[in-house]
Amino acid sequence: MSAPYIVTISSEKGGVGKTTLATNLAIYLKALHEDLPITLLSFDNHFSVDQMFRINRPSAQGDVSNLFDGSNPDNLIEIGEYGVQFIPSSNQLHTLRRELDDPAALTRALAKSGLDGIVIIDTRPDLDIFTQNALYAADRVIVPVKDAPSMDNCRRIYDFFDSHGLSRRPLRILPCLVDGRIHYDGPFRDPYQLLKAYAINRGYRCMEGYIAKSPKVESLNTNPEGKIYPVLTHGRQTAVHVQMTHIARQIYLGSLDTEVRRMNEYRVDMAQARKEHQSAYETRLSDLEIGCLVCGKTLVNKDQIGPAGYFAQSSDQRISGFIEEECFTSLVFRYFYGAKRTIETHDPIWDLFRESAQRSYFLLQRAPHTRNFYQQKLSFYRFDDDGLEVSHKTIELQEFEKRLLSKERSELYPLLERTLFDDQGRLGDAFLLLRKVSSDLPEEILYDQNFATFARIMTKVSTQLP
């Protein structure tokens, strides 16, 4: 599968030449290697990319905000001037910023695309979630710095890499807007030498060379036509032209050198994570009781489950399994809702219960202070979707009168025996948590995310028990 080489330009400081570098780098790379696909995108809302590269009218099916909604990046690409393709900028990122919290979202989106060649990402002077996404995906990060304070800001970019377990290998400092007229006495002859020394001193690696400050370059985006001109076409006589060429060549060589692209690394990670999820799921599956926890009828057959109405797990995690819808509902009606007669499955009450059960968790536990064998009572709790108690009821286990809960007399017996009884046949300390499952796909409850929710609710309800 193809994997683009991703170059992110980032610094938390504004006005250091990020956008100028990103846009011109795209053009220089294209000029160096006509056949190399170059794709540019920006998470800044300044639309410089669009102004510089759009040929006519917008022609892509979206913009950079669609990179986060599952759109295929291939459909967001617009063919621009100088043979550079770009993804249009967006002025809607602020709304998305509140919802997005995954720094891997862009990497995931790009991993699904057919993008190839080199992708250049321009960012806002901010470590916001979009910048984080651009950093996470990068094979190379260029951090333009123009002075000592902007160098201090790099720290947070390095920290981001460290805290996400990413190698610092991609990171490179690039002195920008270097004023060539300034000369110092002493060991550092000019601002470039000084910045470089600063960087090395902090353990930051640098690109080779720098970008000089040039009035000509500055004038390229301040002209009456409101256009932004590239250095390549309008500033060939400047030192920046030579410097840009040099930077572009380094990036190109870097793209050849990098055997393992970040994107492929990520694809391997994803495959690995999928495998781990799969094996965690299979473990949960193999831990299940085969039969309905109430009536014993076989519900789990290899990886086929059904027809089950409820999933149940004991809080000591000794037992997990499914229960038929009818078995659980009639237990509840009979023992906890005090139904005098048997409620038939076509009774409207049945549907009412089934419907409200979707948004509930149920819990069975020995009532507090009834450890003594003769007084054991059973409490039945109902919690809402968020694990907050809705109601509870405690019943006497009449059957205990004869010191034994008789199998014949109680429909509760098999369930309690399978889940909550200890070796001596009494209710232990654990509780049983139950959750309605989808009748089409009962095993859904064992999927990572659903199971994590179940486990979270298990913890939450346990803190509310007496």
Ligand SMILES: Nc1ncnc2c1ncn2[C@@H]1O[C@H](COP(=O)(O)OP(=O)(O)O)[C@@H](O)[C@H]1O
């Ligand atoms: N090499 C350069 N020489 C002089 N001015 C520059 C140079 N590079 C960028 N500029 C100017 O500096 C300002 C900030 O540049 P820009 O690329 O927008 O920075 P950033 O994206 O980091 O905010 C712009 O006015 C731009 O024209």
Ligand SMILES: [Mg+2]
């Ligand atoms: Mg910018």
